[in-house]
Structure formats: structure tokens, C-alpha cells
Amino acid sequence: MDKILVTSVGVLLIGFIYWFFFGKKEEVISGRNIKINVEGGYKPSVIKLQKGKTAKITFLRKDKNSCLEEVVLSEFKIRKYLPMNKPVDIEVTPTKKGEFPFQCGMNMFHGKIIVK
Numbered sequence: 001m002d003k004i005l006v007t008s009v010g011v012l013l014i015g016f017i018y019w020f021f022f023g024k025k026e027e028v029i030s031g032r033n034i035k036i037n038v039e040g041g042y043k044p045s046v047i048k049l050q051k052g053k054t055a056k057i058t059f060l061r062k063d064k065n066s067c068l069e070e071v072v073l074s075e076f077k078i079r080k081y082l083p084m085n086k087p088v089d090i091e092v093t094p095t096k097k098g099e100f101p102f103q104c105g106m107n108m109f110h111g112k113i114i115v116k
């Protein structure tokens with residue numbers, strides 16, 4: 001019984017350490033000319049924008065996975081098709097502060113826009 005307890009605590013601890021060091025690693029990009037690589041997800045996946053300022057976000061899809069062929073920015077009512085290896089510009093003007101997720105058309109890959 002003791003051994004099971006020690007083992008499960010150990011597994012939880014390893015899980016926590018892993019999450020702490022690797023899970024939170026998110027690349028952040030800010031400015032008004034944002035470039036996002038779409039390859040196995042969105043890189044960087046966190047975009048910081050300023051409220052009231054128009055920013056251009058350029059998505060470049062390099063991933064054949066059809067899962068990533070569409071990007072959805074629901075807060076901005078944008079749904080765009082991303083052709084392979086062709087940059088697609090999306091202009092957004094955030095009108096309120098907060099965190100707004102964006103994702104692929106199937107809601108499998110995620111990123112977020114943080115407006116300050």
C-alpha cells in the first residue's frame with residue numbers, strides 16, 4: 001500500500017515538474033506586424049496587441065495537415081482559408097481588452113490574442 005502511494009505521488013510530482021517547465025512555454029509576439037508560422041500549430045501562439053490599434057497578422061502555413069487550413073478568430077468574426085506556403089494577411093483592430101482565443105477550423109490547435 002505504501003509503495004503504491006509513494007509511486008503515485010512520485011508520478012504526480014514528475015507530471016507537475018514537467019508541466020511547470022515545459023507546459024507553460026508559450027512563445028509571445030507583440031507589435032503591429034505579426035508573423036505567425038502555421039506548422040504543427042501556431043508559432044508563436046500568443047499575440048499581444050494594443051486596444052484600438054490596427055495590427056496586421058500574417059499567417060504562413062507550412063503544414064500539409066488539412067486540419068490547419070483554416071484559422072478562426074471568433075472574437076473578430078474572421079475565418080480564413082490558409083493556402084500552403086502563401087502568406088495570408090488578417091487585419092484586426094481590438095476594441096476591448098482581454099484574452100481572445102483563435103484556433104483552427106476544427107478547434108484542435110489553439111492560440112490566443114491578448115489585448116492590453
Ligand SMILES: [Cu+2]
Pocket residue numbers: 066067068104105106107108109
Ligand atoms: Cu484542426
